[in-house]
Amino acid sequence: MNRHPWLENLFRPLAIGAMFGCIALSLVGLVHLFAPAWNGTYFIVGCVLAALEASYSYRLIRARQLRGTDVLRFRAVEITLFFILLKIGSYIGDGWAHVLADIQTWPHHPLDAMDPEMTAAFILALLSWWVSTQTARDLERIGEPPERRRYYVPPRESLANRFFWGGAVLLLIAGLNRIGIAALLNLRRPPVPGLVLNVLVYFLLGLVMLGQMQFVTLRIRWQAQKIKIADELAGRWVRYSLVVIGLAALVAFLLPTDYTLGLLDLVGGALDLIVSTLSFLAGLLFFLISLPVWLWLYLLFLLTGGPSSPPQPSLPSLQPQEPGGPGGAAPGWFEILRSLLFWTVALGMVVYVVRSYLLDHLEILGALAALGPIRALRRFLAALWRRIVGLAETINERFPRRSLLRRVSPRPSEGPFRFFRLGALPPRERVLYYYLSILRRAGRQGFPRRRAQTPHEYDASLGPHLPEAQQEMSLLTQAFVEARYSRHAIDQERARQVRADWQRVKAGLRALKRKTEAGDRSGADKEP
Amino acid sequence: MRNFVFFLLLLFALAALLHVDFFFTIVYLFFAVYLLSRLWTRRTVKHLRVQRRFVDHAFIGDRVTVDLVVHNTGWLPIPWLEVHESLPVQLIAPPFYREVISLGPRERRHFVYTLNCRQRGYYPIGPLTMQTGDLLGIACHTLTRAALEHITVYPRVVPFQQLGLPTRSPLVALPARSPLFEDPARVMGVRDYQRGDSPRRIHWTATASAGRLLVKQYQPAIARETLICLDLNREDYERRQRYTATELAIVVAASIANHVIVREGLPAGLATEAWDPLLDEQARFFLPPCPERAHLMSLLEVLARVQITSATQFVHLLRRESVNLSWGATLLVITGRESEPLFDTLVYLRRAGFAVALILVRSGRPSSELQERAGLLSVPIHRVWHERDLETWQ
Numbered sequence: 001m002n003r004h005p006w007l008e009n010l011f012r013p014l015a016i017g018a019m020f021g022c023i024a025l026s027l028v029g030l031v032h033l034f035a036p037a038w039n040g041t042y043f044i045v046g047c048v049l050a051a052l053e054a055s056y057s058y059r060l061i062r063a064r065q066l067r068g069t070d071v072l073r074f075r076a077v078e079i080t081l082f083f084i085l086l087k088i089g090s091y092i093g094d095g096w097a098h099v100l101a102d103i104q105t106w107p108h109h110p111l112d113a114m115d116p117e118m119t120a121a122f123i124l125a126l127l128s129w130w131v132s133t134q135t136a137r138d139l140e141r142i143g144e145p146p147e148r149r150r151y152y153v154p155p156r157e158s159l160a161n162r163f164f165w166g167g168a169v170l171l172l173i174a175g176l177n178r179i180g181i182a183a184l185l186n187l188r189r190p191p192v193p194g195l196v197l198n199v200l201v202y203f204l205l206g207l208v209m210l211g212q213m214q215f216v217t218l219r220i221r222w223q224a225q226k227i228k229i230a231d232e233l234a235g236r237w238v239r240y241s242l243v244v245i246g247l248a249a250l251v252a253f254l255l256p257t258d259y260t261l262g263l264l265d266l267v268g269g270a271l272d273l274i275v276s277t278l279s280f281l282a283g284l285l286f287f288l289i290s291l292p293v294w295l296w297l298y299l300l301f302l303l304t305g306g307p308s309s310p311p312q313p314s315l316p317s318l319q320p321q322e323p324g325g326p327g328g329a330a331p332g333w334f335e336i337l338r339s340l341l342f343w344t345v346a347l348g349m350v351v352y353v354v355r356s357y358l359l360d361h362l363e364i365l366g367a368l369a370a371l372g373p374i375r376a377l378r379r380f381l382a383a384l385w386r387r388i389v390g391l392a393e394t395i396n397e398r399f400p401r402r403s404l405l406r407r408v409s410p411r412p413s414e415g416p417f418r419f420f421r422l423g424a425l426p427p428r429e430r431v432l433y434y435y436l437s438i439l440r441r442a443g444r445q446g447f448p449r450r451r452a453q454t455p456h457e458y459d460a461s462l463g464p465h466l467p468e469a470q471q472e473m474s475l476l477t478q479a480f481v482e483a484r485y486s487r488h489a490i491d492q493e494r495a496r497q498v499r500a501d502w503q504r505v506k507a508g509l510r511a512l513k514r515k516t517e518a519g520d521r522s523g524a525d526k527e528p
Numbered sequence: 529m530r531n532f533v534f535f536l537l538l539l540f541a542l543a544a545l546l547h548v549d550f551f552f553t554i555v556y557l558f559f560a561v562y563l564l565s566r567l568w569t570r571r572t573v574k575h576l577r578v579q580r581r582f583v584d585h586a587f588i589g590d591r592v593t594v595d596l597v598v599h600n601t602g603w604l605p606i607p608w609l610e611v612h613e614s615l616p617v618q619l620i621a622p623p624f625y626r627e628v629i630s631l632g633p634r635e636r637r638h639f640v641y642t643l644n645c646r647q648r649g650y651y652p653i654g655p656l657t658m659q660t661g662d663l664l665g666i667a668c669h670t671l672t673r674a675a676l677e678h679i680t681v682y683p684r685v686v687p688f689q690q691l692g693l694p695t696r697s698p699l700v701a702l703p704a705r706s707p708l709f710e711d712p713a714r715v716m717g718v719r720d721y722q723r724g725d726s727p728r729r730i731h732w733t734a735t736a737s738a739g740r741l742l743v744k745q746y747q748p749a750i751a752r753e754t755l756i757c758l759d760l761n762r763e764d765y766e767r768r769q770r771y772t773a774t775e776l777a778i779v780v781a782a783s784i785a786n787h788v789i790v791r792e793g794l795p796a797g798l799a800t801e802a803w804d805p806l807l808d809e810q811a812r813f814f815l816p817p818c819p820e821r822a823h824l825m826s827l828l829e830v831l832a833r834v835q836i837t838s839a840t841q842f843v844h845l846l847r848r849e850s851v852n853l854s855w856g857a858t859l860l861v862i863t864g865r866e867s868e869p870l871f872d873t874l875v876y877l878r879r880a881g882f883a884v885a886l887i888l889v890r891s892g893r894p895s896s897e898l899q900e901r902a903g904l905l906s907v908p909i910h911r912v913w914h915e916r917d918l919e920t921w922q
Binding site: 161171179199210211214222237248252253258342345346356357 | 530531532533534535536537538539540542543545546547548549550551552553554555556557558559560561562563564565566568605607608610626627628629630632662663664665
């Protein structure tokens with residue numbers, strides 16, 4: 001059941017015809033490079049009409065259920081008609097006298113009717129007609145059960161491939177049309193600006209058709225499975241398709257497309273910049289080292305009154321070599337920045353596409369990983385990683401407390417800005433932080449933990465100094481041991497309990513500090 | 529779309545080769561379509577919430593309405609969403625619910641369907657599988673939300689006013705001179721708290737000591753409790769009538785339990801060994817006799833979900849569970865066929881001081897020899913093959 005006949009009867013044939021017209025337009029443009037006087041309008045019209053006719057004739061044959069010789073006769077009439085129409089089209093612009101003279105030669109030289117121009121145009125129009133017929137056939141076949149053939153391609157894939165290859169051919173022809181064949185191999189030619197309308201139309205129509213194909217495929221599947229389809233689905237599909245394509249077009253037109261520096265130039269420029277910066281730094285260092293020597297020599301010269309003063313060292317200047325543009329002139333910083341932006345976007349795009357494709361096809365990723373060189377590289381990287389991890393563990397063993405502190409908190413007490421949110425830490429690390437914070441505070445107050453002391457030993461030594469928080473100190477120690485050495489999860493509730501203990505111990509340490517300071521003051525008062 | 533990525537890379541290569549600015553715009557257009565399609569689908573999947581609302585317990589004959597709510601909590605619309613809910617074939621035909629919808633931003637959609645509870649059982653509802661994707665066929669996601677839930681359909685309960693048996697107790701006669709029920713003055717021990725136990729029976733001191741709820745056990749003078757022993761061993765029912773017979777045996781058990789607890793207000797329990805779909809393994813059920821209605825519901829719930837099993841020894845079950853009963857309790861044995869070991873066990877139970885009755889669920893009438901033998905043992909025998917046979921007890 002087709003509830004949108006205009007879609008099949010009007011929109012699709014017109015869209016296919018327009019897409020073929022876009023390709024033909026570029027082809028005519030390319031021919032104009034060699035024969036500027038050639039009028040290719042009839043060829044474009046012929047291709048569009050051939051595509052349109054192919055869609056309708058295929059459906060007509062299906063509807064009338066023509067078979068065998070009937071089909072051959074029908075096709076023969078079609079092709080003859082194409083030829084006649086193209087021949088008539090090729091005479092447009094010529095005078096009647098010329099046309100009549102040409103026709104009069106046909107009885108004597110029948111092959112004169114097929115001059116090279118006509119032959120090429122006829123073959124191309126026929127190709128357009130054939131591809132359009134195949135497209136109509138694939139559109140009709142969508143939703144049919146798959147055939148049991150070895151090289152069977154589902155109609156949807158076949159349509160998409162046809163669109164993609166047509167697009168690639170169109171880009172190539174339109175590109176050659178713009179830059180000229182001679183300039184093709186010149187990789188340092190300037191970019192060609194400007195909108196290529198027929199290319200844009202082809203790809204926009206193609207995207208719309210892809211959306212339609214997806215909808216038709218799904219709808220036929222749902223109908224075959226007798227799944228109820230919501231009424232509003234078709235309308236929303238069209239709306240959302242247009243929104244997606246519109247958004248994508250907006251993004252595409254906003255992104256940078258021109259670049260004055262190639263990727264290699266840009267990398268070379270970046271390397272130059274790094275080398276220049278390093279040279280400058282080396283020069284600066286040399287200047288600073290040589291300055292006292294020069295001063296000493298200068299003083300010696302003043303004292304001894306030598307014939308000439310020593311040469312004064314000069315401060316180096318930062319002059320990075322700017323990468324050369326295509327015209328030989330060095331591009332400005334804005335150009336470099338624009339090129340940098342372009343290549344960042346382009347490379348990011350390629351990386352994203354490849355990455356997402358590999359993640360979607362893990363079997364390809366597995367096959368790639370099994371390749372010899374990649375396996376060797378992975379082994380090398382794994383060995384390197386093991387070395388680094390081993391080194392880190394050695395350092396960690398030597399400085400366990402420091403590393404733990406660093407991991408738990410981003411050194412909250414050292415910097416002037418303490419943008420450290422304790423609540424953002426996981427419960428286990430929060431408990432570790434509480435304990436280590438007490439260690440730091442107690443260490444500052446003259447109760448540092450000895451390296452050989454276990455947490456419980458340290459608790460036994462510190463506890464008696466905190467009579468008001470001795471029990472909390474024990475609980476905190478216990479919680480620290482649990483968080484540090486257990487494998488089970490520490491939940492938020494547990495971390496909240498430990499926080500309460502931590503606050504009590506902190507209060508106890510503050511009280512101890514006040515008591516110590518008061519004792520110091522009274523001792524100092526009594527001393528004189 | 530398999531070749532989309534290759535095409536995109538080919539376009540990029542062509543654009544870089546030809547160095548035409550606009551071609552990069554075309555490449556960006558396709559990349560943006562690719563990116564938008566993937567991100568859109570991924571985001572919408574994250575914002576899908578599903579809720580299923582229904583009454584998860586029903587009696588046979590009830591019609592349960594299930595309200596399935598699919599909610600798009602995000603601001604991005606979902607272009608298409610295929611919803612597939614798997615359902616039990618015993619309750620609905622066809623055994624699934626499917627629909628394709630499109631959800632706007634923050635839109636909520638209700639799907640309502642009705643389950644006809646025609647057969648007792650413990651049935652899975654769901655899982656709900658959904659499929660969504662983009663508009664061009666670039667990204668497609670299949671996800672399972674609203675995990676499996678279950679509905680319990682209780683077995684049919686045939687009400688009968690009184691069992692037509694020559695006894696005051698549910699099935700058998702007891703000495704009238706003996707004191708009835710338990711004597712609260714004589715505590716003989718404690719046991720774990722069970723659903724339906726009176727709070728007055730809780731032994732608070734022992735509970736505090738053990739760290740779990742314990743109740744007092746009083747010495748019974750004469751027990752008027754009934755234990756329904758249901759045989760669900762495959763071999764104990766005739767092969768051709770196995771399904772009908774076991775289902776009827778369950779109906780008999782449920783009806784008797786209902787009668788004893790609701791009508792007579794006396795305690796009834798259940799002992800059986802069966803396949804439990806909840807645990808997905810063979811399980812032994814022993815629900816000690818209790819007169820509470822809540823206990824009756826627990827009992828019916830077990831009867832709703834038990835399934836026939838094999839490799840069990842019903843006579844072992846009888847002997848094993850009888851030790852948990854008070855002296856003088858009634859054992860109601862429901863099985864598909866009599867056998868020598870079963871008669872031996874019944875004799876043993878009689879000698880142990882229990883009152884025993886045998887209900888045979890089968891098509892043929894018991895032979896006169898069997899009736900004579902049962903008469904000698906003072907074991908009443910009843911045959912049930914239709915639900916109307918239960919009605920003759922009225």
